Amino acid sequence: MLAEIRGLNEECGVFGIWGHPDAAKITYYGLHSLQHRGQEGAGIVVTNGESLYGIRGEGLLTEVFNEGKLENLQGYSAIGHVRYATAGGGGIENVQPLLFHSQTGSMALAHNGNLVNANGLKHQLEAQGSIFQTSSDTEVFAHLIKRSGYISLSDKMKNALTMVKGAYAFLLMTETELMVALDPNGLRPLSIGRVGDAYCVASETCAFDIIGAKFVRDVMPGELLTINDNGLHSEPFTLSTNSAICTMEYVYFSRPDSNIHGINVHTARKNMGKRLAAEALIEADVVTGVPDSSISAAIGYAEAAGIPYEMGLIKNRYVGRTFIQPSQSLREQGVKMKLSAVRKVVEGKRVVMVDDSIVRGTTSRRIVSMLKEAGATEVHVCISSPPMKNPCFYGIDTSTHEELIASTHSVEEIRELIGADSLTFLSVEGMLEAIGRPKMNESCGQCLACFTGKYPTEIYPDTVLPHEKELVR
Structure with a gap:
């Protein structure tokens, strides 16, 4: 049904590519295929190997970008995001990818999902001196990375990933590499493709079709990928995984021409x-x-x-969005x-x-x-x-x-x-x-929480409204 007019709204869509001369344009087309996952904001960040530069704005992808803006995004790698506001509310400051600059380099971060312990982590970080510029749960993850005592970005990522709980498909890009992580339950779909010598990742496989990319495989729950000029490297950031992809991806959210875990x-x-x-x-x-x-x-x-x-x-199809009414x-x-x-x-x-x-x-x-x-x-x-x-x-x-x-x-x-x-x-x-899943049990590979009330992760007290706490176990 029409998400905009009934209250069931999509999450977000992410796309990234490493090692392509037209990275920004490829990302634009990939995001265009994912527009159904979010219509409130869009953004693209590119790197040329020395610096990161991004453009983002509120509205549809076509409202945020035109040919001139894309021409200004020169680089061989990029990440992009289309957004529906769930955690953090609206506002340009919450439109992703979020871009951070520091003396040790820059990083851009895009996230599909929702961190159920974000509020508690934010309170801890603020008590330790962090100052937040957005109300998005995604920024919490960025602070965890920057405050990590580890040296390599991979170790910083793994440390931060062990601290966040909930649903997340993260894309993090620096001047020299693209890192991709999927939560231990794999609640959000995320796939790897290849176009020429360039690797790409997307929330749905339909994004690969429009750019002529070949599907490689799905990102696995608890997997951390590092993509750079040397290729693709995979490692687990946790061994405690239990696949539970959101069933509503099959029922409603994903495009009919997408494949999720091999299922059309x-x-x-x-x-x-x-x-x-x-x-x-x-x-x-x-x-x-x-x-x-x-x-x-x-x-x-x-x-x-x-x-x-x-x-x-x-x-x-020619009526403006009505969910904002x-x-x-x-x-x-x-x-x-x-x-x-x-x-x-x-x-x-x-x-x-x-x-x-x-x-x-x-x-x-x-x-x-x-x-x-x-x-x-x-x-x-x-x-x-x-x-x-x-x-x-x-x-x-x-x-x-x-x-x-x-x-x-x-x-x-x-x-x-x-x-x-x-x-x-x-x-x-x-x-x-x-x-095409096994009968209902803990190993069916699906999150059925909205139907059964059995959540694949712990639901933290600060995630649930006070009058709801007796209803959620």
Whole structure:
């Protein structure tokens, strides 16, 4: 569904490349493929081997950069970032990559994820004399590196990585090397590619396609990579790892043409739709999906159910972002601006509306109403994931139970609230089977916290709002 209008917002996207004469332009195109992961800010930092220089700004990538600005970014290596504000809030000071200068050299830092112990670490660092220039949890990591007593950057990184907890895919670049690290649970996707003799890294493999890069492999949980003129070097920064990638990457966040751990996102979503039809076969005349992330699941449902798939909902792609609107009434108006029902498709029909998830329920209610206003006689809502009952502390914009309708309402209560004739959620087991994972257990390789309440890391007290502490274990 449309993240901007329903409250479920993406994390961020990172891209880096080492050893390419057009590093800035390559990074721009890579970030363009990752724009769906963040639309609030973008930035690129380059190095020419002697110094680091960056440009960043608020808004979409195309709003921040033009041809002239890219021409000013001369260097053979670069890192870039597209941002959705989760930890730290908005403001140009929080747009990444963050760039730091010192007498011993410069470094640029880009981060996808959320550090669950950032507040506690920040208090400790401030007590020791650190002064923070941003409210971003990413800056905490930079201070840990600079305050480390180790000599080599690799040792500084490993020391800092043992102190931070949560979800993180870090890209750190100096004048002479690019370092990449993924948290011990691998909560965020991160892959390595190669274009010519240059190595690149990206949040999703779809970024490799646009630049003509060949996929090499995924970055492993707990892995630290060093990329420089001598090539690529890998070492673990911890042996205590347990793969638990965010399941919502398959359900919603990632682009359909991306592959995560060898699993194509479109295929996984289509399988979710097929499994949903097996779990909830409904007598209907037409199946439609909510653009864009639910289309694959809707196609799968239609194929398995033997019901025609039609474009019953159309997305208007030329409307400005609406998630920045402050009131719920304006958010609901944003639904009307973003989506339209195709009357000739749904009029007089029993419609199965497939969507990937329900967060607050307000957008689902508006879409059901929209379909019925267009003449649908019945609207059956089928969700290709289980109910989201628990907040996420790893970089998704759902940090309290109050934001999640399934946390406080039964399925039947949600059905009544959104005005659907029926409401079905995919089971956890069905979702894992559709993705291609083992049955639900600690080794399934997925983070299921938003569905089950079982978090792969400790959730620190200063991460949870006071009234939430009894609800999160």
